[in-house]
Amino acid sequence: MVLIQINRRTNKIGFKTLPLENSLLHDSSQPGHLDIKQIRSSCATCSLRELCLPVGLNDQEIQILGDVVSHKRKVRRGGYLHQSGLKFQSLFAIRSGFLKTCVLEEDGRQQVTGFHMTGELLGLDAISTEIHTCDAIALEDSEVCEIPFTKLEEIGIIIPSLMRHFHKIMSREIVRDHSVMLLLGSMKAEERLASFLLNLSRRFFLRGYSETDFNLRMTREEIGSYLGLKLETVSRAFSKLQEENIITVDHKHVRINDINRLKIKMGNSSCIT
Amino acid sequence: MVLIQINRRTNKIGFKTLPLENSLLHDSSQPGHLDIKQIRSSCATCSLRELCLPVGLNDQEIQILGDVVSHKRKVRRGGYLHQSGLKFQSLFAIRSGFLKTCVLEEDGRQQVTGFHMTGELLGLDAISTEIHTCDAIALEDSEVCEIPFTKLEEIGIIIPSLMRHFHKIMSREIVRDHSVMLLLGSMKAEERLASFLLNLSRRFFLRGYSETDFNLRMTREEIGSYLGLKLETVSRAFSKLQEENIITVDHKHVRINDINRLKIKMGNSSCIT
DNA sequence: CGAGGCCTTGATGCACCTCAACCGACGTGG
DNA sequence: CCACGTCGGTTGAGGTGCATCAAGGCCTCG
Numbered sequence: 001m002v003l004i005q006i007n008r009r010t011n012k013i014g015f016k017t018l019p020l021e022n023s024l025l026h027d028s029s030q031p032g033h034l035d036i037k038q039i040r041s042s043c044a045t046c047s048l049r050e051l052c053l054p055v056g057l058n059d060q061e062i063q064i065l066g067d068v069v070s071h072k073r074k075v076r077r078g079g080y081l082h083q084s085g086l087k088f089q090s091l092f093a094i095r096s097g098f099l100k101t102c103v104l105e106e107d108g109r110q111q112v113t114g115f116h117m118t119g120e121l122l123g124l125d126a127i128s129t130e131i132h133t134c135d136a137i138a139l140e141d142s143e144v145c146e147i148p149f150t151k152l153e154e155i156g157i158i159i160p161s162l163m164r165h166f167h168k169i170m171s172r173e174i175v176r177d178h179s180v181m182l183l184l185g186s187m188k189a190e191e192r193l194a195s196f197l198l199n200l201s202r203r204f205f206l207r208g209y210s211e212t213d214f215n216l217r218m219t220r221e222e223i224g225s226y227l228g229l230k231l232e233t234v235s236r237a238f239s240k241l242q243e244e245n246i247i248t249v250d251h252k253h254v255r256i257n258d259i260n261r262l263k264i265k266m267g268n269s270s271c272i273t
Numbered sequence: 274m275v276l277i278q279i280n281r282r283t284n285k286i287g288f289k290t291l292p293l294e295n296s297l298l299h300d301s302s303q304p305g306h307l308d309i310k311q312i313r314s315s316c317a318t319c320s321l322r323e324l325c326l327p328v329g330l331n332d333q334e335i336q337i338l339g340d341v342v343s344h345k346r347k348v349r350r351g352g353y354l355h356q357s358g359l360k361f362q363s364l365f366a367i368r369s370g371f372l373k374t375c376v377l378e379e380d381g382r383q384q385v386t387g388f389h390m391t392g393e394l395l396g397l398d399a400i401s402t403e404i405h406t407c408d409a410i411a412l413e414d415s416e417v418c419e420i421p422f423t424k425l426e427e428i429g430i431i432i433p434s435l436m437r438h439f440h441k442i443m444s445r446e447i448v449r450d451h452s453v454m455l456l457l458g459s460m461k462a463e464e465r466l467a468s469f470l471l472n473l474s475r476r477f478f479l480r481g482y483s484e485t486d487f488n489l490r491m492t493r494e495e496i497g498s499y500l501g502l503k504l505e506t507v508s509r510a511f512s513k514l515q516e517e518n519i520i521t522v523d524h525k526h527v528r529i530n531d532i533n534r535l536k537i538k539m540g541n542s543s544c545i546t
Numbered sequence: 547c548g549a550g551g552c553c554t555t556g557a558t559g560c561a562c563c564t565c566a567a568c569c570g571a572c573g574t575g576g
Numbered sequence: 577c578c579a580c581g582t583c584g585g586t587t588g589a590g591g592t593g594c595a596t597c598a599a600g601g602c603c604t605c606g
Contacts, residue, residue, distance in 0.1 A: 103455060111455045125451060127444035134451065153437060157430050164426060170443045171400035177450035178398060178407065182376060182384045184457035185501035189562070219584065228458035230563060235586055251571095251585075462594070493553065503595055508554055524553075524603090 042066040043145075051119030051207070052093050053147070053165065061159045068155055069093070071146040081122065081136040081144060088126035090146045094118050097142020098217040101125075101134045102225070112226040114176075115139075115200075115218060118207055123149075124173055139217040172273070179272045184228045187267065192227040193237040194265040197247070199272040201256060212256040241265070315339040316418075324392030324480070325366050326420070326438065334432045341428055342366070344419045354395065354409035354417060361399035363419045367391050370415020371490040374398075374407045375498070385499040387449075388412075388473075388491060391480055396422075397446055412490040445546070452545045457501045460540065465500040466510040467538040470520070472545040474529060485529040514538070 043054045043066035053069075054062050072095060075081050081092060084104060094116055101122065102112045113134055116122060126132040127149065156163035183192055205211035216223070220231040220238075227234065241247045246262050248255040256262055316327045316339035326342075327335050345368060348354050354365055357377060367389055374395065375385045386407055389395060399405040400422065429436035456465055478484035489496070493504040493511075500507065514520045519535050521528040529535055 103451060105455075111458050113451045113454055124444055125447045128441045128448055133448050153433065153440070156436070157433060160426065160430060163429070163436070167426070167443070168401045170440070170447070171397055174398045174443070174446055174450060175401055175406050177447065177454065178376060178386045180454055181386055181450065181457060182378075184454060185384050185498070220586095221584085225458070231585080232564085232587085233562060236562095239586075492551090504552090505554080505596085506594060509594095512554075 043069055046095070046145075048093075048095065048119045053121065053162070053169070055165050056161050057159065057165075061162065064155055064159065065162060068151045069145045069147050073144050073146055075099075075138040075142045075144065077138055077140050077142075079138050081138065081142075082126075082132045083135050084132050086132050088123065088130045088132050088149070090148050091121055091123040091152065092136070092144040092146060094120050094122065095143040095145055097144075098139045099136050099142055100139055100218060100222060100226075101136050103134045110225060112218075112222050115226065117203055121169055124170055139222075176273045183272060189227075189229055189233050189237050190240060190265060191267045192229065193223075193234065193241065194262050195272055196223065196227055197254065197256065198259075198262060198266060201259070212259065214254060216252045216254060316342055319368070319418075321366075321368065321392045326394065326435070326442070328438050329434050330432065330438075334435065337428055337432065338435060341424045342418045342420050346417050346419055348372075348411040348415045348417065350411055350413050350415075352411050354411065354415075355399075355405045356408050357405050359405050361396060361403045361405055361422070363421050364394055364396040364425065365409070365417040365419055367393050367395065368416040368418055370417075371412045372409050372415055373412055373491060373495060373499075374409045376407045383498060385491075385495050388499065390476055394442055397443055412495075449546045456545060462500075462502055462506050462510050463513060463538060464540050465502065466496075466507065466514065467535050468545055469496065469500055470527065470529065471532070471535060471539060474532070485532065487527060489525045489527060 042063075043049065043052075044059065044062050046052070046054075049055070049062070054065055057065065073081075073092075075097070081099060082088075096118055099116045099122065100112050101114045101116065102110045104110045116136075122136050122144070123132070125134060152166070156166060183195055187195065200214065200216075201211045204214050218226075220234045223229075224231045224234040229237075238247075238249050241262070242249050244261075246256070246258050246265065248257060316322065316325075317332065317335050319325070319327075322328070322335070327338055330338065346354075346365075348370070354372060355361075369391055372389045372395065373385050374387045374389065375383045377383045389409075395409050395417070396405070398407060425439070429439060456468055460468065473487065473489075474484045477487050491499075493507045496502075497504045497507045502510075511520075511522045514535070515522050517534075519529070519531050519538065521530060
């Protein structure tokens with residue numbers, strides 16, 4: 001087993017070999033770098049009820065779900081929520097924070113497959129083989145609710161509306177992936193960035209934040225990886241949009257000055273859903 | 274309502290306005306172009322038991338599923354199985370034939386999101402909004418089993434292993450989409466084509482066909498759309514692989530002469546799943 | 547036979563990649 | 577304290593892989 005060390009400033013990750021029994025994810029007593037903690041929580045009082053898995057459930061059903069989703073875990077910036085190749089047991093609902101998922105190729109390149117914020121569900125890809133197929137890495141200190149998948153399937157039998165909503169969430173993920181495929185397959189750099197920003201904007205808005213003024217949690221390189229571009233191209237596209245006064249960029253801070261012109265930039269293509 | 278007319282040779286589609294009651298998909302009495310027929314079928318005797326939804330079910334469970342999946346429909350080459358924007362009611366399991374799914378943009382461009390063969394499930398994207406988000410078009414005369422989704426959810430409660438397998442199928446679709454995103458985001462034209470051919474090869478093999486010798490059902494343009502390339506580039510990539518004696522191409526017919534070198538061409542990247 | 551669809555191949559241009567230099571922010575160590 | 581290294585970001589110069597445009601061949605069908 002390895003202990004993951006995170007340089008808090010640079011966000012770089014190092015490894016240290018440890019005896020096997022120091023399990024990566026389940027030993028919350030380990031001091032220091034992997035500070036994943038388990039805390040009782042309840043869906044009933046969660047502010048994300050309307051965004052997350054409990055959508056459409058009544059109070060009693062939420063209670064049942066809340067009993068299954070009994071653990072909260074914290075992941076520090078740069079830390080792994082799960083790693084590719086590890087056994088799948090639970091889905092994770094993001095309670096706070098911001099994460100990316102990415103697949104790592106043998107040659108070291110990584111492709112970001114998604115950025116994820118509060119209320120979203122992680123781990124759906126792992127249901128198929130019961131092995132995680134991607135890494136989930138926190139881009140800022142985050143909290144997630146752990147949802148043991150077998151238990152979710154069990155209570156899904158008791159609560160059909162939960163099962164139904166779960167199917168919709170999985171399906172929505174497929175639709176989202178299709179729109180990213182469309183983006184990667186047919187859009188130009190500037191269109192891709194516009195589409196990306198509009199997608200972020202909408203998701204921040206849904207969560208009660210400003211849709212025109214936000215901080216990016218990811219680097220240019222991570223954006224590029226997600227959009228199928230090199231970081232220089234992303235940077236140039238940012239500059240171009242700024243020159244045209246459509247957005248204002250200052251490092252990680254983005255303000256959308258003219259959301260309509262940004263939508264026009266995106267072209268006729270439908271946005272990432 | 275519109276009646277779809279298909280030029281059988283050119284595979285082009287025209288529209289004719291009809292009174293509303295001539296429903297597109299459910300009027301099998303309409304002569305001519307939309308010859309979708311309904312035939313009783315049963316999962317119990319289907320040769321695709323091991324590939325399709327019934328995987329892992331016992332005889333009694335298969336009987337229950339078979340009663341729900343009571344209709345077969347035929348779609349002629351060039352015909353729609355479903356269209357973007359229409360209401361979602363059923364999933365479709367492909368019994369025979371070959372289909373593509375594609376999203377159409379407002380400006381007329383279309384992006385192929387997948388090619389689908391026997392035993393595969395179509396319509397998963399529509400669960401989320403209960404509206405189809407893409408078109409499914411037959412690339413050769415095809416037969417599908419219609420699975421009313423609400424009924425599937427109902428019997429899923431009785432047959433947990435069915436529900437579980439269904440979740441795995443949805444998850445597998447997500448994994449597949451991620452690997453296409455990786456392909457579109459980071460591979461070169463030749464790598465993309467190699468990955469595509471190897472994917473087809475494996476899927477034909479799983480169905481008992483030759484893994485080195487098969488006919489493509491789609492045009493260069495459709496391949497290009499799927500792979501994020503122009504048809505000329507696809508054609509050139511075919512020629513290049515042929516020059517190097519890795520494959521032999523004759524119009525739609527492909528023979529893989531050296532599957533290992535084809536895998537090397539694909540690079541270190543993992544194949545489309 | 548002609549028309550149209552599908553495919554191939556060549557010539558040219560351009561969007562993005564690659565390489566490189568440089569900047570500012572930040573943390574570290576002498 | 578400042579010099580230095582590292583990282584993330586920006587910008588420029590030049591190269592290239594693919595798109596675009598165009599011509600022509602093969603095949604099928606009417």
